Amino acid sequence: MVNDSADYSGVHMATPDLGHKQELGIEMRELHIPVSLAPGEPTEHEVYAELCVPADGAPTVVQVLLHGAIYNGTYWDFPYQPERYSYVDHMVSRGYATLNVDRIGNGRSTRPHSTRVDLDSNAFVIHQLVTALRDGSLGRPFERVVLAGHSYGTLVASRAAAVHGDVDALILTSALHTTSPAGAAAMGGNIAAYAASQEPKFAHLDDGYKTSKPGTRAEMLYLAENADPAVIALDEELKETVSFSEMAHLERWQTDDTTRGVAVPTLVAVGDHDIVWCGPDAVDCSTAESVRAAEAKYYAPEAQLEVFVLRDSGHDLNLQLNSDVWFAAATDWLAARARTWAPASEAH
Template identity: 40%
Template structure:
């Protein structure tokens, strides 16, 4: 496993980093997670059982101050995003308002924000090999590495007793599969997803996409034509609308966009239809106005209320799911981390983590009062 040194950064230094991003430079990879210390990792993985571990996943482990917690939140981003989605800079106020990582560290949890296989700083194998199944198998290997103490922290390798998957959008799809197939996690937070989509959802996501090899941001980086990205100027309409977002955040999102492969996206209907078997506590979080995953019901949409979201989703998660809770963020669209109200759902997630999972080794994950 390869590592590079992370460092704690002051708010002044963070401001300089954000300024550099706004001027066109890439954000400093160590400029985030200021409440604790972070370490970058390149974790060897295989794309499927029986294949060699000849690929790498980039993942940043952040630890809160003091004793290392027993619980780590494994953060899994959606399509055309990267690990940055979980620790996004505030280009206007230079705060931590868009950082899920910071909220988790403040609550006493460790985080591992990874680039899914094929995304960001992770390996980019032939696009045809990057699918929902390879995504889930890669995450399974990362979970095992976290439990085995094979991921580097700022002061050396760190192991964790409890691992919780935290997904957004396609990262939630990946969490569905990983938790169902491998049953090696202690809880699952599913954001920006449901099984009840709007009829226009596939087009809403598909229309803005074009080959990444044609985009100036990816020229000469070896992406084959099955790797796609969003066309310039389309991210607000595709992922934010009608949520309230700082235009400077959307602009920075445009400049740090990532990719998705055709084989990840094309089986959209099959992914939704696949039976699940999740056997750990689940938290569901959606924006009330998500134009992709807030599909219609007889009385409104699945995002009309927390109760509506639970009623629609719990039967789809498997007969042995022990407990399901939900939160619907008013006024929010599909993206939740990079809107002005992001702190509301961050707080709900950390409260759920504290009640259901716990940061210490002395609390057993469960569904009690």
């Protein structure tokens, strides 16, 4: 449990240049939120996050957006052609709030020694953010909190939900319980074996931080024929890190009962050409039914598991040319869940 007496008075808020967001009627604030990495430890680290809300509304539902390994929050709010690629803009324009997080060890968040950045510390940090969202410490209270994860962010979201039980729904993308041989080879050769410190912008990091080898992201993360080369080029420029400790917890997540501890409605989404999880020796991702058949045993009935498969997509659903199809599916699923939620007086 998070320390209920935790002091969030140190949260620093600033208003950045909104640019096109103002035109869309989106209010955005930058937050630097003090957190600890484990129960009982001091709040000596900071998480950077962007809180976006409709400027003309008071949303009761907030989505906490958790990027994957070797990414930061720009995955969810891509700066190139945001009208096509920004999940944040899509959701806030439809009445939801979003908290787009640079997970600990990435982006503008604190970068502890890599051995401290793992699945458990990530999940505990997110638990603290959920608490702050509910009690109003980040500017306003929210009645409902949804965690949306991409790739390793899915591991973090499901771990936080299972251990702390304080969210209302999960949107889990690009992470399944079986890794394909091609996926294992890609992660091993292109990430685990490549210390981030070999690149100038990460030169200050210890060698336990990894990143993708230059020029490997297109094949590993996209169905390239359905992607804009300009997106892939910017993705390379914006790339981030993953700790070896985080990578070591992937197999644990796939084999322990983490997701069986999830007791809230859950949407799993994957691209049909995701080489990390899909293939003849892994999961048949050709249909939602085939993915659900493979994944259902890892979830409890309370998860009410639903699956969406994005056609002609690799690992990065948000960054394919047809991302709008995926965004619409997530919106429809979340709207259906919201119709089943109890009145505000009965919320957490």
